[in-house]
Amino acid sequence: MKTPAPPAVTDRVARPTKTRRPVLARDDLSPVKVTVEGLTKSYGSQRVLTDVSFEVKPGEIFTIMGPSGSGKSVLLRHIAGLETPTEGRVTINGQDPSLPETRDRFAVALVFQSGALFNSLSVYDNLALYPLEHRICPKKEIRDRVMRALTILSIETAANKLPADLSGGMKKRVAIARALVMEPQLILYDEPTSELDPVMGATIAEIIATLKEQFTVTTIVVSHDRDMAMTISDRIAVVHQGRLRTVQTPSELKASKDSVIDEFLNPRIDIRNPRFRQLENASS
Amino acid sequence: MKRINDLLEALGSALILAGRAFASLPSAPRILKRVAEQGYLVGYTTLPIVTILCFFIGAVLALQAGNTLRDFGAKQLIGTLVGESLARELGPVMVAILLAGRVGSAVTAELASMKVSGEVDALVTMNIPPERLLVLPRLIAVLLAMPVLTMVGNIIGWFGGAVVCAQVKSIGVEPEMYFQSLKQYLTIRDITDGLIKAEIFGFVIMLIACSTGLRTRGGPREIGFAVTKSVVFSLIAILTLDYFITKALS
Numbered sequence: 001m002k003t004p005a006p007p008a009v010t011d012r013v014a015r016p017t018k019t020r021r022p023v024l025a026r027d028d029l030s031p032v033k034v035t036v037e038g039l040t041k042s043y044g045s046q047r048v049l050t051d052v053s054f055e056v057k058p059g060e061i062f063t064i065m066g067p068s069g070s071g072k073s074v075l076l077r078h079i080a081g082l083e084t085p086t087e088g089r090v091t092i093n094g095q096d097p098s099l100p101e102t103r104d105r106f107a108v109a110l111v112f113q114s115g116a117l118f119n120s121l122s123v124y125d126n127l128a129l130y131p132l133e134h135r136i137c138p139k140k141e142i143r144d145r146v147m148r149a150l151t152i153l154s155i156e157t158a159a160n161k162l163p164a165d166l167s168g169g170m171k172k173r174v175a176i177a178r179a180l181v182m183e184p185q186l187i188l189y190d191e192p193t194s195e196l197d198p199v200m201g202a203t204i205a206e207i208i209a210t211l212k213e214q215f216t217v218t219t220i221v222v223s224h225d226r227d228m229a230m231t232i233s234d235r236i237a238v239v240h241q242g243r244l245r246t247v248q249t250p251s252e253l254k255a256s257k258d259s260v261i262d263e264f265l266n267p268r269i270d271i272r273n274p275r276f277r278q279l280e281n282a283s284s
Numbered sequence: 285m286k287r288i289n290d291l292l293e294a295l296g297s298a299l300i301l302a303g304r305a306f307a308s309l310p311s312a313p314r315i316l317k318r319v320a321e322q323g324y325l326v327g328y329t330t331l332p333i334v335t336i337l338c339f340f341i342g343a344v345l346a347l348q349a350g351n352t353l354r355d356f357g358a359k360q361l362i363g364t365l366v367g368e369s370l371a372r373e374l375g376p377v378m379v380a381i382l383l384a385g386r387v388g389s390a391v392t393a394e395l396a397s398m399k400v401s402g403e404v405d406a407l408v409t410m411n412i413p414p415e416r417l418l419v420l421p422r423l424i425a426v427l428l429a430m431p432v433l434t435m436v437g438n439i440i441g442w443f444g445g446a447v448v449c450a451q452v453k454s455i456g457v458e459p460e461m462y463f464q465s466l467k468q469y470l471t472i473r474d475i476t477d478g479l480i481k482a483e484i485f486g487f488v489i490m491l492i493a494c495s496t497g498l499r500t501r502g503g504p505r506e507i508g509f510a511v512t513k514s515v516v517f518s519l520i521a522i523l524t525l526d527y528f529i530t531k532a533l534s
Contacts, residue, residue: 113402
């Protein structure tokens with residue numbers, strides 16, 4: 001992977017058809033607006049999402065919550081442009097996110113639940129892949145950019161390690177650092193605190209909030225983590241059985257009288273539940 | 285009907301994949317390092333097995349043909365038979381079968397695993413076409429490695445035949461006579477036809493391996509299925525294509 005000489009980079013930036021955001025020009029990195037209109041998704045006969053509509057304002061942290069299997073991750077994959085809607089549409093500043101031109105125009109980073117780090121590459125190479133492949137800046141600048149991202153996430157020591165040698169929490173941090181190197185205008189997090197202990201979960205939540213403040217980036221988080229969602233979100237959408245139940249601020253959501261939302265936010269463990277009784281009767 | 289649909293879908297997606305991979309050919313200079321890595325895997329690491337396999341194929345051919353030709357009083361033609369058989373048919377086919385089993389399966393497993401773990405999706409969200417990063421280097425590598433592997437396989441096979449002719453008393457053909465007969469009737473066209481076959485086989489095997497890997501969905505069980513499917517399809521493709529290429533070249 002050869003890094004071009006600086007004049008070539010200037011040429012690339014100047015060319016109107018191949019406009020690429022200059023690396024350090026923060027004024028070009030304005031956060032984007034995401035619009036979901038009447039989104040319906042079916043896999044064969046199975047309907048996963050039904051008529052979902054909402055708008056994410058530039059620069060806000062928008063959390064999508066809901067029970068397992070409610071279609072949250074599928075919704076996120078549509079926003080990332082990895083899925084095609086059966087009906088309706090998703091746009092990023094009015095553009096279809098699945099088109100390469102849109103991806104070229106707006107930097108959208110997706111932090112996968114598993115991290116999805118490239119196992120054959122070191123942590124450093126994982127982070128450097130995007131700028132190297134897109135020849136955004138000279139190699140020296142890429143190095144600075146990667147090291148800065150590693151420092152922000154406090155994982156400088158992991159630069160030469162392979163993903164297989166990292167713990168779950170470290171992998172999540174590397175995945176976030178990889179997103180950060182892209183200087184994204186939109187970051188999508190898929191279950192960022194899953195499989196982490198509460199302390200590491202809180203650290204990741206702090207990182208998400210800090211990145212939003214520092215880099216004014218639009219953030220969409222898919223999560224089960226009620227505490228994290230209530231703490232860092234500007235607004236929260238609740239998806240239930242493939243339908244959008246509500247979009248509210250955390251304080252509005254706390255005060256909600258909706259039984260589905262109440263059950264999701266305040267689950268009660270009742271061992272006298274009739275379902276457990278049935279099991280008890282069956283075993284005796 | 286469903287199977288035919290699946291087959292046509294697989295064929296279509298393989299062709300689209302090849303088209304997309306070659307559409308990113310202008311960026312080939314940037315993937316030279318990856319081509320070299322894949323060339324090492326496809327070519328260098330396969331070479332020892334090709335050598336062993338082809339040596340014994342040449343040896344067995346000479347042994348089988350030697351006894352029969354001796355009965356007809358034509359044992360001086362063993363070199364021609366071994367040379368032609370290996371160059372035109374057995375060399376490319378056996379190297380291709382070896383490639384399908386050794387390299388094709390590994391490529392499918394690697395790409396399927398990347399697909400299942402979300403690495404391929406990560407590339408897409410980074411606007412890095414997986415075809416450019418994962419498929420094109422492998423296709424270029426196999427196109428460069430196949431003629432070399434086949435030619436080395438042919439030469440080793442010819443030597444295998446010569447060793448048997450010299451060592452097995454019932455055949456008793458001197459190496460000089462064996463190679464003279466090989467040189468006398470074997471033409472450049474025989475060798476180039478075999479290399480053309482090898483190129484096509486290699487390309488198809490790698491395309492099937494990449495396409496099957498990148499179409500995998502699910503978990504570890506599906507990765508296993510994908511590897512089996514890739515090897516089986518490759519073997520069917522090799523033997524089917526062999527007939528049609530032979531017919532076209534004859």
